[in-house]
Every structure is written in structure tokens, then in C-alpha cells.
Amino acid sequence: MNKKEAIVRAAIQVFREQGIDKTKISDIVKAAGIAQGTFYLYFPSKLSLMPAIAEVMVEKTMTIVQETVQVNASFPVQLTQIVDAIFMVTRDYHEIQALIYSGLASTEHLKEWETVYAPFYNWVSERLQEAKADGIIRQSINVDPTAKLVIGLVESAAEQIYLYDSEQEDQARIQKSEVNIFLKHALGIRE
Amino acid sequence: MNKKEAIVRAAIQVFREQGIDKTKISDIVKAAGIAQGTFYLYFPSKLSLMPAIAEVMVEKTMTIVQETVQVNASFPVQLTQIVDAIFMVTRDYHEIQALIYSGLASTEHLKEWETVYAPFYNWVSERLQEAKADGIIRQSINVDPTAKLVIGLVESAAEQIYLYDSEQEDQARIQKSEVNIFLKHALGIRE
Amino acid sequence: MNKKEAIVRAAIQVFREQGIDKTKISDIVKAAGIAQGTFYLYFPSKLSLMPAIAEVMVEKTMTIVQETVQVNASFPVQLTQIVDAIFMVTRDYHEIQALIYSGLASTEHLKEWETVYAPFYNWVSERLQEAKADGIIRQSINVDPTAKLVIGLVESAAEQIYLYDSEQEDQARIQKSEVNIFLKHALGIRE
Amino acid sequence: MNKKEAIVRAAIQVFREQGIDKTKISDIVKAAGIAQGTFYLYFPSKLSLMPAIAEVMVEKTMTIVQETVQVNASFPVQLTQIVDAIFMVTRDYHEIQALIYSGLASTEHLKEWETVYAPFYNWVSERLQEAKADGIIRQSINVDPTAKLVIGLVESAAEQIYLYDSEQEDQARIQKSEVNIFLKHALGIRE
DNA sequence: AATGAATGAGATTTCATTCAT
DNA sequence: AATGAATGAAATCTCATTCAT
Numbered sequence: 001m002n003k004k005e006a007i008v009r010a011a012i013q014v015f016r017e018q019g020i021d022k023t024k025i026s027d028i029v030k031a032a033g034i035a036q037g038t039f040y041l042y043f044p045s046k047l048s049l050m051p052a053i054a055e056v057m058v059e060k061t062m063t064i065v066q067e068t069v070q071v072n073a074s075f076p077v078q079l080t081q082i083v084d085a086i087f088m089v090t091r092d093y094h095e096i097q098a099l100i101y102s103g104l105a106s107t108e109h110l111k112e113w114e115t116v117y118a119p120f121y122n123w124v125s126e127r128l129q130e131a132k133a134d135g136i137i138r139q140s141i142n143v144d145p146t147a148k149l150v151i152g153l154v155e156s157a158a159e160q161i162y163l164y165d166s167e168q169e170d171q172a173r174i175q176k177s178e179v180n181i182f183l184k185h186a187l188g189i190r191e
Numbered sequence: 192m193n194k195k196e197a198i199v200r201a202a203i204q205v206f207r208e209q210g211i212d213k214t215k216i217s218d219i220v221k222a223a224g225i226a227q228g229t230f231y232l233y234f235p236s237k238l239s240l241m242p243a244i245a246e247v248m249v250e251k252t253m254t255i256v257q258e259t260v261q262v263n264a265s266f267p268v269q270l271t272q273i274v275d276a277i278f279m280v281t282r283d284y285h286e287i288q289a290l291i292y293s294g295l296a297s298t299e300h301l302k303e304w305e306t307v308y309a310p311f312y313n314w315v316s317e318r319l320q321e322a323k324a325d326g327i328i329r330q331s332i333n334v335d336p337t338a339k340l341v342i343g344l345v346e347s348a349a350e351q352i353y354l355y356d357s358e359q360e361d362q363a364r365i366q367k368s369e370v371n372i373f374l375k376h377a378l379g380i381r382e
Numbered sequence: 383m384n385k386k387e388a389i390v391r392a393a394i395q396v397f398r399e400q401g402i403d404k405t406k407i408s409d410i411v412k413a414a415g416i417a418q419g420t421f422y423l424y425f426p427s428k429l430s431l432m433p434a435i436a437e438v439m440v441e442k443t444m445t446i447v448q449e450t451v452q453v454n455a456s457f458p459v460q461l462t463q464i465v466d467a468i469f470m471v472t473r474d475y476h477e478i479q480a481l482i483y484s485g486l487a488s489t490e491h492l493k494e495w496e497t498v499y500a501p502f503y504n505w506v507s508e509r510l511q512e513a514k515a516d517g518i519i520r521q522s523i524n525v526d527p528t529a530k531l532v533i534g535l536v537e538s539a540a541e542q543i544y545l546y547d548s549e550q551e552d553q554a555r556i557q558k559s560e561v562n563i564f565l566k567h568a569l570g571i572r573e
Numbered sequence: 574m575n576k577k578e579a580i581v582r583a584a585i586q587v588f589r590e591q592g593i594d595k596t597k598i599s600d601i602v603k604a605a606g607i608a609q610g611t612f613y614l615y616f617p618s619k620l621s622l623m624p625a626i627a628e629v630m631v632e633k634t635m636t637i638v639q640e641t642v643q644v645n646a647s648f649p650v651q652l653t654q655i656v657d658a659i660f661m662v663t664r665d666y667h668e669i670q671a672l673i674y675s676g677l678a679s680t681e682h683l684k685e686w687e688t689v690y691a692p693f694y695n696w697v698s699e700r701l702q703e704a705k706a707d708g709i710i711r712q713s714i715n716v717d718p719t720a721k722l723v724i725g726l727v728e729s730a731a732e733q734i735y736l737y738d739s740e741q742e743d744q745a746r747i748q749k750s751e752v753n754i755f756l757k758h759a760l761g762i763r764e
Numbered sequence: 765a766a767t768g769a770a771t772g773a774g775a776t777t778t779c780a781t782t783c784a785t
Numbered sequence: 786a787a788t789g790a791a792t793g794a795a796a797t798c799t800c801a802t803t804c805a806t
Binding site for chain 1: 333
């Protein structure tokens with residue numbers, strides 16, 4: 001069994017349950033079923049876990065997105081699917097997103113953050129590029145920065161709902177609909 | 192002199208300088224010029240400062256926004272001014288925003304958060320309402336949820352820039368321009 | 383209203399509820415309905431309360447004893463009444479007795495202790511003196527030390543019961559009966 | 574080397590020297606020769622030491638009693654030896670007895686107290702049983718409750734002397750003599 | 765006499781980290 | 786590689802006491 005992976009898994013679980021600040025290394029090792037000292041064979045500190053956690057989270061995000069978004073669907077449909085996917089990830093992992101955010105921010109691991117998140121930005125960027133090439137969205141769009149804006153917009157919209165309560169599916173449906181309309185206009189979608 | 196206020200002021204300052212994790216209560220009281228025990232007269236812990244800090248931050252935001260946005264300007268101009276203002280606040284206080292976010296999230300003060308942010312949401316909502324009444328933006332807009340989307344979008348765009356480095360004015364200018372165009376289409380602004 | 387008395391009353395109440403160690407001066411003043419600083423106008427410290435509390439306790443004890451013991455009763459009857467009275471006091475105030483004991487012990491107020499308890503010792507001593515004069519108990523008895531032994535014996539017997547639970551009336555009845563027989567022989571009572 | 578035992582040993586020593594109130598945990602760990610944090614590995618607080626201390630104290634008492642009381646001596650002689658032993662223990666450890674008493678009383682460890690004291694009660698009870706079988710004491714005696722009365726009587730008599738001053742050997746001799754006579758009659762000893 | 769906010773020395777407590785096994 | 790008891794520096798927190806009002 002891979003101890004490093006066990007540590008990361010356990011950390012995600014414990015962080016979600018009690019927050020990053022209140023979590024002691026001893027909580028993590030207990031959850032991982034390993035000895036206190038073993039932790040230090042793999043990570044020099046609590047914060048150094050963050051990039052590894054971030055990586056796992058981005059993988060999860062990508063998995064959910066790719067499971068949700070149909071390759072052959074039209075761009076407008078794909079866009080609503082992306083929104084669905086991001087809402088889903090936010091609902092299930094918003095505590096982790098927050099802690100990655102503040103955990104990375106409070107260290108010198110910041111540069112790794114961009115690298116880690118890059119695959120998701122790129123993937124959306126590519127979708128936008130295709131849509132632009134197909135003439136489905138306005139031609140004035142710069143795909144790279146716009147991809148980031150879209151992801152930021154949707155994530156923040158989802159957080160506004162799920163920050164308080166992850167059981168808000170009614171609210172979430174309304175918010176998603178608002179986001180879709182907002183995006184349709186922002187991107188100048190022609191149907 | 193109001194000690195409670197002094198504590199909050201000092202906490203914001205010290206948190207900005209050294210981050211929330213590295214800040215000891217003793218740093219805060221030193222900066223506030225009060226005795227260690229006095230802190231506990233007003234706050235039971237470091238995290239319980241968060242709602243009070245959030246309140247001050249929203250006040251600061253409102254002040255900057257109202258100083259930046261001209262009352263008589265047209266809505267499109269006001270919108271770019273709102274974007275400028277949010278970027279400004281984010282640049283100067285992104286550490287605080289991050290910590291409010293994770294600080295609130297890791298406690299049970301979540302419900303207070305909506306209340307605290309409400310004035311800002313409302314203010315933008317009113318601007319949108321006026322613009323809608325004047326026929327400047329598309330009539331299909333629901334002003335309340337859209338106000339939240341707009342603020343979330345701009346904040347997340349600003350954070351993408353300033354999270355790494357608050358000296359990125361060139362990058363910021365480009366990002367703001369992207370946001371403005373994005374918003375112009377999203378809101379269906381007619382000039 | 384007499385503040386000093388209010389403080390002593392409040393202290394007894396709070397000490398009984400939470401023990402001497404866990405009781406802060408702030409708890410006492412809160413219960414007494416006075417300001418923190420006022421305490422120090424009457425007592426220089428928490429432990430300096432002890433002699434005053436002890437005095438009140440001995441008064442209570444004497445009151446109960448004198449209400450229970452009939453002046454005209456024969457000595458053997460009076461003795462069982464004394465046992466009843468001490469059991470009663472111990473049941474209701476054993477926490478206080480313990481804290482007076484340790485409270486006085488941990489200070490330099492020890493000398494006051496003897497003075498404070500003296501009236502009770504003396505009263506029992508007088509009863510023994512009378513009984514001796516009446517030839518009801520053995521003539522070899524030294525009344526003063528024996529009075530102390532009797533009180534010590536009965537108190538310790540009562541504590542053995544009530545230390546754990548003040549609702550032990552069945553157990554208490556048995557124990558009292560044992561004490562009475564023990565004392566009857568110890569004192570050489572002739573009936 | 575057993576750290577838990579070292580802590581209890583050190584605590585008894587330091588408590589005797591400076592009293593329970595004035596003793597800091599840091600004093601205990603210093604005396605035990607361990608690190609501050611190690612204390613918390615074994616005990617959550619100063620008061621939680623009490624049951625462990627009580628146990629050691631009862632062991633010490635038993636040891637002294639068994640060293641003092643001669644197995645082949647007649648019961649009357651054994652009884653005076655028991656009195657001697659209890660006076661000795663009280664002289665040397667009255668501070669500890671007081672603190673066990675109030676320390677146990679102020680916590681929820683009360684139930685353990687009976688268990689801890691049981692061996693001593695039983696041992697005296699057995700002596701009484703033998704004496705009763707040998708017809709040396711009155712046949713109406715119930716050995717178990719009487720054992721407790723005897724121990725309580727002697728302890729309280731000893732405390733009356735040594736509470737104030739452990740150098741009172743003259744007083745102690747007189748008091749012991751009083752106790753012996755008192756007991757001789759109470760138990761109906763036939764010589 | 766009475767108040768109670770403020771104090772700060774000093775206690776408790778935590779927990780990341782080490783290291784002998 | 787793995788362990789986990791032990792560490793102790795460094796933090797939090799308490800609360801008796803003061804003192805300006």
C-alpha cells in the first residue's frame with residue numbers, strides 16, 4: 001500500500017471534516033493508519049501537502065467535467081454541462097477548494113498553483129477555441145483569458161450557493177440558470 | 192478610545208503583514224497597544240475576529256467603490272469604475288479577502304457573512320435596476336442574482352491577477368479590459 | 383444591605399456548587415451581585431474568606447444541634463440526638479466542611495480554626511461533664527479530649543456515607559445505629 | 574523507566590513541600606525530570622493525578638501498618654499498634670491526606686476512592702473478626718462497619734493534632750492514650 | 765464606598781518535530 | 786522504512802488585582 005497516497009487521502013478527508021487550522025498532523029496520521037514519524041518521511045510539513053492535495057482535486061474536477069460534458073454535443077449544450085460540472089465539484093468539495101486557496105496562498109507554493117490548475121483552464125480554452133472557429137461565439141473573444149473568467153464566474157456563483165449549505169439544490173438550479181443566461185450573452189452565443 | 196475597534200484595526204494590519212497563520216494574538220495586542228488579557232474581554236479566539244474584520248472590509252470596499260464611481264456618469268462608465276474599484280480593493284486587501292473567506296468557512300460564522308456582504312450586493316443591484324429602467328441593459332436581466340454574478344466575476348478575475356503578486360498593474364489592465372468586454376456582452380449594454 | 387455578609391453567603395453557595403479551586407472571585411461577586419472591585423474592600427483574597435465561612439458553618443451547626451437536642455432529655459437520648467444532628471449537617475454541608483478543612487489548612491489561618499470550632503467542642507464537653515457528674519457515663523472520662531473524639535468519630539462516620547451521595551438515608555440509618563452502639567460502649571453509658 | 578510512576582512520585586513529593594495550590598505542573602515535571610509535554614501524555618490535569626496519588630498513599634499506609642503491627646501480638650497490643658501507625662502516617666502525610674480528600678471531593682473520581690481505601694478497611698476488619706472469634710471483644714460487634722468507625726476515629730484524632738503542627742509529639746502521646754481508652758471501651762475489650 | 769474595564773504575570777496547553785529502537 | 790514516546794519551544798488563556806472614575 002502506498003503510504004504517500006494514504007496520507008494525501010487522509011488529509012483531504014480530515015481537512016474537510018475539521019478545517020485546515022484545527023487539523024493536527026496527529027489527526028492525519030491517525031486517519032491514514034500510520035505512525036506519527038512516518039509522515040515526515042513523505043512530507044516535511046502540513047502545508048507541503050497542499051500541492052499534492054490540489055493535484056488530486058484538479059484530477060477529480062477534470063474527471064467529473066469529462067464525465068459530464070459530451071464530446072459530440074454542441075457548444076451551447078457543452079457550456080451548460082460545464083456549469084453543471086463545476087457546480088457539482090463545488091458542492092462536494094468547496095471546503096477543499098477554500099483550503100487549497102488559502103493553504104497555497106499562505107506558503108511559497110503559489111507558483112505551483114497555476115501549473116496545477118492549468119489543465120482545466122486549457123481544456124475550457126480549447127472548447128472556446130473550437131466554438132470560435134465554428135462561429136458559434138463572438139469572434140472578438142480572447143479564448144485564454146475568457147476561459148479563466150468563465151471558470152471564475154461559475155465557481156464563484158456556485159460558492160455563493162454552497163458555501164452555506166450543500167443541500168441547496170433548488171437554489172442551485174435557479175443560480176445555474178442565471179449563470180447560463182449570463183454566459184450566453186457574455187460569449188455572444190448564436191443558436 | 193474603543194478597544195474593540197482597536198483590536199480589529201490592529202488585526203487587519205497585522206494579518207496583512209504576516210498572514211493569518213503566523214500571527215499570534217500577542218502580535219495583535221502589541222499592535223493595538225493593549226494588554227494580552229484585554230483581547231479576551233472582546234473576542235474568545237483569533238477566528239472569532241473574522242466577522243468583525245469582514246464587516247470592516249465590506250465598509251472599506253463600499254467606501255472605495257463610492258469614491259470611485261461617479262454618481263452622474265453613464266452606466267457603462269460606472270460599470271468600468273466598479274471594476275476598477277473592485278480590482279483596487281482586491282489588490283490592496285487580497286490577503287484579507289482570502290482569510291475572511293477561509294476564516295469564515297472554517298467557523299460557524301457563515302450566516303453572518305451574507306448579512307455583512309449584503310450592502311454591497313444591494314448597491315450594485317440598484318445600479319443595475321436603474322440601468323434596466325433606462326433601457327441601457329437588456330430587459331431580461333434579474334438584477335439581484337446578476338449583481339452577485341457581476342461581483343463574483345470581477346472579484347475572481349482580480350484575484351487571478353493579484354493572488355500571486357500585487358504589483359501586476361500591466362496584467363491587471365489587460366484583465367480589466369477583458370472583464371469589461373465580457374460584462375458588456377453579458378449585460379447586453381447598448382451604447 | 384450588608385455587602386460583607388452577601389459575599390460570604392455567595393461564596394458558600396458558589397463553593398458548594400463548583401468547588402473551591404474552580405471558583406473565581408468573579409463567580410463570587412457575580413453571585414453576590416456586587417462589582418469585582420468591591421470584593422477587595424472586604425477581603426484581601428479568596429482564602430481570607432475561609433474563617434468567615436467557617437464561622438457561619440459552625441453557627442449553622444450549632445443551630446441545628448440546639449434545635450435537635452432536647453434540653454431535658456436524658457444523656458443517652460441527647461447523644462443519639464447529637465449524632466442525628468451531626469449527620470444532618472454533614473449531609474447538607476459536607477462539601478463546605480471539606481473546603482473549610484483544606485482551605486484553612488492551605489493558609490496561615492489555621493490558628494483561627496480552633497477558635498472557630500471551639501463553641502461546638504465546648505458544648506459537647508459540657509454535656510459530657512453533666513453526664514459524668516450524674517454518674518451516667520464512666521468516671522474515667524476526660525471530657526475535653528473525649529468531646530473532640532466523639533465529634534471526630536461521628537463526623538467521619540457521616541462523611542463515609544455522604545461523601546458519595548447525599549441521598550443515602552437508608553445507609554445513614556444503619557451507620558447511625560452503629561455509631562450509637564459504638565459510643566454507648568466507648569462512653570460506658572449506664573442505662 | 575516508567576514515566577507515569579515518576580510523575581506520581583514527584584507530585585506527592587512536591588505537593589508535600591509546597592501544597593497543592595502553589596504547585597505548578599512545571600514544578601512536578603521538573604521534580605520528575607521529564608518534559609512539560611510528557612505530563613499531558615499521562616494526565617490531562619493536575620487534579621486527575623489524585624486517584625493515582627490516593628492509591629500510592631493507601632499503599633504507604635498499609636506498608637507502615639504492616640510494619641508496625643506484630644502478627645503474633647495479642648489484639649489489645651495490636652490495636653495500640655494500629656493507632657500508632659495511623660498517627661505516624663497522618664503526621665508524615667497529613668497534607669497529602671487533606672488534598673486527597675478535597676481533591677477527590679472536587680472531582681468525579683469519588684467512586685474510585687472506596688475501591689482504593691478498601692484494602693485497609695478489610696485488613697482492620699479481619700483483625701476485628703479474629704478478636705471476636707477469640708472472645709476478646711464484645712460479641713455484638715459488626716466487624717465491617719466497626720472497622721470503618723475505628724479508622725475514622727483514629728484518623729480524625731490524629732488530624733486534630735497534626736493538622737496544626739507535625740512536631741506535636743507530646744500532644745500526640747496524650748491523644749493516643751485517650752484514643753486507646755476510648756477504643757478499649759467501645760470495643761469492649763476483655764483483658 | 766462602589767465600580768468594572770483593564771492589566772499582565774504566570775499558568776496551562778498544544779503539537780510539530782525528533783530520534784532511539 | 787517505520788515507529789511512537791518524548792520533547793520543549795511557543796502559543797494560548799486565566800484571573801487575581803488595580804485604579805481611574
